[in-house]
Amino acid sequence: MTEFTPVMSLLGGALIGIATVVLMGIHGRIAGINGIVGGLLTSPASGDWSWRAAFILGMIVSPIAMSAVTGDLPQITVPVEPIMLAVGGFLVGVGTSLGSGCTSGHGVCGIARLSARSIVATLTFMATGLLTVYLTRHVIGG
Amino acid sequence: MLKTLSAFAIGLVFGTGIMLSGMANPAKVLNFFDIFGTWDPSLMFVMGGALIVTAIGYRLVFRMGHPLLADGFSLPTRKDLDAKLIGGSAIFGIGWGLSGFCPGGLVPALGLGRMEPVVAATAIVVGMIAVRIVNRLRAATPAASANQA
Numbered sequence: 001m002t003e004f005t006p007v008m009s010l011l012g013g014a015l016i017g018i019a020t021v022v023l024m025g026i027h028g029r030i031a032g033i034n035g036i037v038g039g040l041l042t043s044p045a046s047g048d049w050s051w052r053a054a055f056i057l058g059m060i061v062s063p064i065a066m067s068a069v070t071g072d073l074p075q076i077t078v079p080v081e082p083i084m085l086a087v088g089g090f091l092v093g094v095g096t097s098l099g100s101g102c103t104s105g106h107g108v109c110g111i112a113r114l115s116a117r118s119i120v121a122t123l124t125f126m127a128t129g130l131l132t133v134y135l136t137r138h139v140i141g142g
Numbered sequence: 143m144l145k146t147l148s149a150f151a152i153g154l155v156f157g158t159g160i161m162l163s164g165m166a167n168p169a170k171v172l173n174f175f176d177i178f179g180t181w182d183p184s185l186m187f188v189m190g191g192a193l194i195v196t197a198i199g200y201r202l203v204f205r206m207g208h209p210l211l212a213d214g215f216s217l218p219t220r221k222d223l224d225a226k227l228i229g230g231s232a233i234f235g236i237g238w239g240l241s242g243f244c245p246g247g248l249v250p251a252l253g254l255g256r257m258e259p260v261v262a263a264t265a266i267v268v269g270m271i272a273v274r275i276v277n278r279l280r281a282a283t284p285a286a287s288a289n290q291a
Contacts, residue, residue, distance in 0.1 A: 093269020
């Protein structure tokens with residue numbers, strides 16, 4: 001069980017939205033994490049590299065910055081075997097590359113622009129995510 | 143310099159939002175998907191909050207004509223619903239349901255100093271590189287590119 005946290009989640013979502021809007025307003029870029037990381041896999045010589053690296057670094061540092069304010073590192077629970085993290089992670093990398101986006105790029109930026117591609121992509125990955133957890137928890141693992 | 147610094151600050155806010163929201167916590171993500179078990183609907187509020195702010199904010203930003211530190215807005219222009227979009231998204235959802243990590247949730251989790259996010263992140267990058275290699279090989283083979291066209 002995890003605690004239902006509607007207020008914290010709404011607040012966190014609003015912060016994600018603010019960062020997404022500011023990235024577009026200052027840099028003219030979509031805040032799709034898969035796309036931003038994907039651009040880092042090209043040559044660092046391209047002028048595009050430094051803002052991407054800085055954005056990702058800011059994200060990595062964020063829990064440490066939070067702990068400087070609150071005194072504690074945020075806690076997470078990973079109820080998944082390492083092999084499943086590796087298999088799942090690989091599929092996430094392949095799928096987001098083929099599908100040109102992830103939760104942030106399609107689910108937030110794309111839907112906010114009412115892009116049909118993003119709406120279809122989001123419905124698709126939400127559906128297969130649900131189905132996967134149903135199968136692993138109630139059919140195979142249940 | 144200003145571009146790099148502002149990107150860092152925006153990433154910091156984005157990551158803080160992800161951490162607060164619960165998206166970086168696989169237990170919460172997997173419970174969100176587990177409607178018939180230990181369902182935790184919190185993540186609907188993440189999407190809701192992010193979408194309301196972005197939908198309104200984007201409209202205001204696009205009225206500026208161009209971004210503050212760039213010549214124009216870089217926006218996807220494709221409109222077609224192809225098999226790659228749908229198939230790729232389906233594969234992503236399976237991976238997300240297995241690992242509990244999406245790319246946005248995973249990056250700030252890397253800052254927690256635990257091993258699990260490192261394993262998942264390495265696997266994601268391997269998957270991304272695999273697609274790039276296959277794409278390059280296909281582009282280099284005339285028969286394959288003809289098939290694709």
